[in-house]
Amino acid sequence: MSEKFSKIYDLSIKDPEKFWQEAANDIFWFKKPTKILNKSNPPFYKWYEDGVTNTCYNALDFHIDQGKGSKTALIYDSPITGNKSKFTYEELRSKVSKFAGALKDQGVNKGDRVIIYMPMIPEAVVAMLACARIGAIHSVVFGGFASNELASRIDDSKAKLLVTASCGFEPGRTVEYKPLVDEAIKQAQHKISKMILFQRKGHEVKLNAPIEISWDEAQVNAKDTDCVEMNSNEFAYILYTSGTTGTPKGIVRDIGGHIVALKWTMKNIYNIDEDDIWWSASDIGWIVGHSYIVYAPLFKGCTTVLFEGKPVGTPDAGAFWKIISDYKVKSLFTAPTAFRAIKKEDPEGKFFSKYDLTKFESLFLAGERADPDTIKWAENLLKVPVIDHWWQTETSWAISSNCTGIEMMKTKYGSACKAVPGYDVKIIKSDQTLAKPNEMGDIVVKLPLPPGTFPTLWNADQRYKENYMSNYEGYYQTYDAGHIDEDGYIWIMSRTDDIINVAGHRLSTGAIEEVLSEHQSVAECAVLGIADKLKGQLPIGLIVLKAGVDKDNETISKECIQMVRDKIGPVAAFKVAIVIKRLPKTRSGKILRGTIRKIADSVEYKMPPTIDDPAILDEIKEDLIKNNILKSA
Ligand code: COA
Numbered sequence: 181m182s183e184k185f186s187k188i189y190d191l192s193i194k195d196p197e198k199f200w201q202e203a204a205n206d207i208f209w210f211k212k213p214t215k216i217l218n219k220s221n222p223p224f225y226k227w228y229e230d231g232v233t234n235t236c237y238n239a240l241d242f243h244i245d246q247g248k249g250s251k252t253a254l255i256y257d258s259p260i261t262g263n264k265s266k267f268t269y270e271e272l273r274s275k276v277s278k279f280a281g282a283l284k285d286q287g288v289n290k291g292d293r294v295i296i297y298m299p300m301i302p303e304a305v306v307a308m309l310a311c312a313r314i315g316a317i318h319s320v321v322f323g324g325f326a327s328n329e330l331a332s333r334i335d336d337s338k339a340k341l342l343v344t345a346s347c348g349f350e351p352g353r354t355v356e357y358k359p360l361v362d363e364a365i366k367q368a369q370h371k372i373s374k375m376i377l378f379q380r381k382g383h384e385v386k387l388n389a390p391i392e393i394s395w396d397e398a399q400v401n402a403k404d405t406d407c408v409e410m411n412s413n414e415f416a417y418i419l420y421t422s423g424t425t426g427t428p429k430g431i432v433r434d435i436g437g438h439i440v441a442l443k444w445t446m447k448n449i450y451n452i453d454e455d456d457i458w459w460s461a462s463d464i465g466w467i468v469g470h471s472y473i474v475y476a477p478l479f480k481g482c483t484t485v486l487f488e489g490k491p492v493g494t495p496d497a498g499a500f501w502k503i504i505s506d507y508k509v510k511s512l513f514t515a516p517t518a519f520r521a522i523k524k525e526d527p528e529g530k531f532f533s534k535y536d537l538t539k540f541e542s543l544f545l546a547g548e549r550a551d552p553d554t555i556k557w558a559e560n561l562l563k564v565p566v567i568d569h570w571w572q573t574e575t576s577w578a579i580s581s582n583c584t585g586i587e588m589m590k591t592k593y594g595s596a597c598k599a600v601p602g603y604d605v606k607i608i609k610s611d612q613t614l615a616k617p618n619e620m621g622d623i624v625v626k627l628p629l630p631p632g633t634f635p636t637l638w639n640a641d642q643r644y645k646e647n648y649m650s651n652y653e654g655y656y657q658t659y660d661a662g663h664i665d666e667d668g669y670i671w672i673m674s675r676t677d678d679i680i681n682v683a684g685h686r687l688s689t690g691a692i693e694e695v696l697s698e699h700q701s702v703a704e705c706a707v708l709g710i711a712d713k714l715k716g717q718l719p720i721g722l723i724v725l726k727a728g729v730d731k732d733n734e735t736i737s738k739e740c741i742q743m744v745r746d747k748i749g750p751v752a753a754f755k756v757a758i759v760i761k762r763l764p765k766t767r768s769g770k771i772l773r774g775t776i777r778k779i780a781d782s783v784e785y786k787m788p789p790t791i792d793d794p795a796i797l798d799e800i801k802e803d804l805i806k807n808n809i810l811k812s813a
């Protein structure tokens with residue numbers, strides 16, 4: 181381990197309180213914490229419990245207080261609509277404090293939940309920060325989720341108000357939000373009391389007053405509103421993520437730890453200083469968007485780019501290079517899929533040569549495994565370090581990474597580098613013992629987790645404890661498997677639950693199975709993530725029909741695909757449902773999903789000794805060949 185990094189890392193593990201007390205000096209507190217870590221009730225640890233602060237104050241007001249109000253905070257660039265704008269810290273605060281006033285006028289108070297279901301427009305960022313300003317807890321829902329998913333989030337969070345827009349734009353189609361929201365409100369048991377809708381120019385929709393009001397109307401009489409003082413352990417937001425069942429988990433973030441940790445990462449992991457331009461090409465509906473489009477860069481006081489477009493098709497495979505060049509972006513953070521999409525469309529990098537990227541210093545990838553081919557392709561093209569780092573919605577910041585602001589480490593292709601200060605990562609084998617270097621097992625993190633990670637699940641302390649903290653006493657179970665090599669490099673190989681990663685989007689195959697099971701002709705089904713060159717993984721469904729069904733297979737398959745789109749959303753990218761005769765199972769009735777996946781991915785597999793009828797595997801192979809999933813030998 182390199183000396184400078186190792187000194188900092190060791191301190192963070194040996195004396196986390198000292199380490200995180202020092203980091204806490206870098207943020208604004210109304211009342212500085214004297215108690216750094218409360219360990220009295222594991223696994224419920226509390227960071228900075230007597231500290232008083234405010235997320236929005238740290239994102240905006242703090243920098244204005246330091247005389248940096250005229251500096252650009254946010255650059256919005258939307259190749260999909262042709263709109264561009266810039267907001268200084270002062271301008272952004274002015275919008276946020278006004279909208280905070282509007283929220284208050286609509287009855288939103290400290291602790292109330294606000295759902296934000298919006299496209300990638302500045303108003304979405306304004307809504308998030310306005311919630312933080314008045315101590316409301318936001319829950320942003322990704323626009324690619326369907327009404328059903330939105331309804332489950334309304335019900336679980338018991339939101340008071342919903343903020344949305346008239347539409348979003350996907351290449352080739354307009355996403356009409358209002359009908360989706362209306363349907364979600366109809367489906368939800370819990371009734372929200374107000375909706376504020378941002379009318380996009382040329383796409384205005386009809387609103388039903390007084391429950392539904394427009395963004396502009398809401399602000400007519402709104403007053404500028406100051407930041408409220410928040411206890412460090414109160415919640416900043418809930419972000420729902422796929423769990424092992426169809427019921428999403430509400431990951432919560434506490435306020436003080438979130439600000440301290442995220443601000444710390446900007447310099448130490450990403451080597452970003454206040455005068456730098458930073459771009460995270462994700463969506464505010466995902467954790468990467470929360471942490472690295474909105475919060476961390478604003479806590480740091482640098483400039484962040486909000487991009488409403490795609491790596492390809494808006495208008496071409498040069499879209500990323502154009503943004504980097506136009507705004508002199510220093511570092512970009514995105515998912516490997518985005519680069520695979522660019523590589524597929526422009527393998528020789530012809531678009532790249534049109535732009536000046538001399539200010540560009542590094543590319544960070546996360547959200548799914550970064551395949552060495554893509555990393556090497558990007559390195560060759562960009563001539564800058566390409567850094568794969570690993571993290572989760574649960575943690576909100578990287579568990580392992582090359583900490584480029586501390587010391588640049590060498591790349592090992594296929595590894596997400598070393599544990600970041602704060603995380604004591606271990607591998608536990610199936611016999612519950614700690615693994616030696618290079619031995620595979622479950623990846624766990626020794627408790628307590630560092631600040632900024634999830635202190636619990638929304639209204640579900642028991643689920644938090646049982647799901648994450650019980651299988652390995654004293655450790656957080658990441659549900660990723662892999663190994664750590666002799667140099668301390670972490671290799672993330674697979675998930676150990678039913679989560680799959682589709683284009684960097686986290687999905688539960690269990691949730692898709694739940695939808696398929698609702699089809700009246702389906703007796704049983706299995707959904708698996710199979711390897712895909714572009715999106716990393718793609719879900720496919722295998723369905724067994726009830727006896728006596730007389731509909732043809734093609735119709736049933738189409739209906740199943742539509743049901744997943746309607747109930748989960750287009751983001752599930754569920755396009756293949758194959759009717760098969762029977763599913764391979766163990767004698768005790770467990771579906772052999774792992775074996776089917778290996779067959780679909782053409783990976784060698786051993787005949788499971790407990791299989792009830794080995795001939796089924798040949799049948800499945802034939803079905804996969806017939807459906808072009810598998811090539812015939
Ligand atoms: N609102 C509504 N629908 C959305 C959406 C949103 N915000 N985002 C995606 N969708 C839809 C897409 O339009 C597509 O619908 P379709 O089936 O009608 O074509 C579907 O969801 C699947 O989207 P996606 O998986 O993004 O595939 P794609 O083929 O549209 O684009 C990429 C492929 C690689 C260009 C795209 O996945 C991408 O930009 N990935 C970057 C990774 C990323 O941002 N990850 C976030 C976590 S870091």
Ligand code: AMP
Nearest residue numbers: 546547548549569570571572573672686
């Ligand atoms: P999410 O919560 O949506 O960020 O998804 C988290 C999951 O994505 C992790 O548990 C991993 O399975 C996967 N993941 C994230 N980053 C990486 C990475 N760098 N390498 C491999 N898998 C990753």
